[in-house]
Amino acid sequence: MLCIIDEFSRESLAIRVARKLKATDVIEALCELFVSRGIPAHIRSDNVLRAEGNREDSQSLSVRQHALAA
Numbered sequence: 665m666l667c668i669i670d671e672f673s674r675e676s677l678a679i680r681v682a683r684k685l686k687a688t689d690v691i692e693a694l695c696e697l698f699v700s701r702g703i704p705a706h707i708r709s710d711n712v713l714r715a716e717g718n719r720e721d722s723q724s725l726s727v728r729q730h731a732l733a734a
Contacts, residue, residue: 666690668697671708677701 666680666689678693694707 666693668693 666678666685667676668678669676677697680689680693682689698704
């Protein structure tokens with residue numbers, strides 16, 4: 665499940681549910697929001713599942729901020 669939320673207003677902007685979500689699905693959802701709402705100054709992504717690394721560390725928290733070019 666992919667949930668995209670505006671952290672300031674706590675508004676749910678998009679929810680995508682699928683058995684398997686790929687990077688292209690995330691990009692598509694974000695592009696639709698960029699067209700309808702404009703490009704945000706920052707994006708925060710957390711609770712990302714990572715395939716690389718040890719099996720013990722297969723799920724780790726990742727918080728990243730990216731400034732998008734306008």
